[in-house]
Amino acid sequence: MNPLLLDVPLKLETERLILRAPLQTGDGNMVNQAIRDSFNELKAWLPFAQEQPSVEETEINLRNAHINFLKRESFRFLIFHKGTDDFIGTTSLQGIDWDIPKCEIGYWVNTKFGSKGYMTEAVKELTNLGLNHIKFNRIEIRCESTNLKSRCIPERLGFELEGTLRNDDLSADGTKLTDTCIYSIVS
Structure with missing residues (x-):
């Protein structure tokens, strides 16, 4: 099938969260403010x-994400709290290989909403979408080995640590080599 x-939903719901595709004009202002609020941690x-x-x-980045969603090249969702409508962060099915089919999940959280289990809840729902609706055979989460907060998410959700690739990537600022942990879950 092409x-x-x-049929990929533009909106997902969990107990506490709403995940929706970034398709509303003006989302850029809200997301940009969260990046500014969380800049030191994200950097x-x-x-x-x-x-x-x-x-x-x-705003341009989000509009491109919407285009990629429509083209089925990646599926980015903005995460909102159901009760307050606060913007919490983003999570995506990305790096899609339709021949396998497989993908990777990426995510980041607004610092003020960290350590509340929101991202774990969102990634769990995105994993469910990927495995049970889209029918990916494999979903990976890759993160720097020293990013312990990011590593907790796949570990809590039952992803298997397949290995650590030594000197696999550059740090976010490009100044040193880093190790990458690869977690996966398969159907």
Whole structure:
């Protein structure tokens, strides 16, 4: 089946969260503010957060994410709290290989909403979407070995640590070699 024919929901719900595709004009302002609020923490781990983006750059990034969603190249969701409508972060099915089919999950959280289990809840729902709705055979989560907060998420959700690739990548700021942990779950 051609992936363009897949019916992928634009909105997912969990007990506490709503995950929706970034398709509303103006999402860039909200997401940009969360990046600014969380900049110091994000900068340590994410190459895109080495410099604070402008609102316009964030809006363009989100519009491209929506285009990629429609083209079935990646599926990014913005995460909101059900009760307060606060923006919590993003999570994505990305790096899709439709021949296998498999993908990777990426995520980041607004610092003020960290350590509350929201990202684990969101990634659990995205894993369910990937395995049971889209029918991926394999989902990976890759993260720097020293990023213990990020590593906790796949570990809590029953992903298996397949290994650590030594000197596999550069740090987010590009100054040193880092090790990458690869977690996976298979159907």
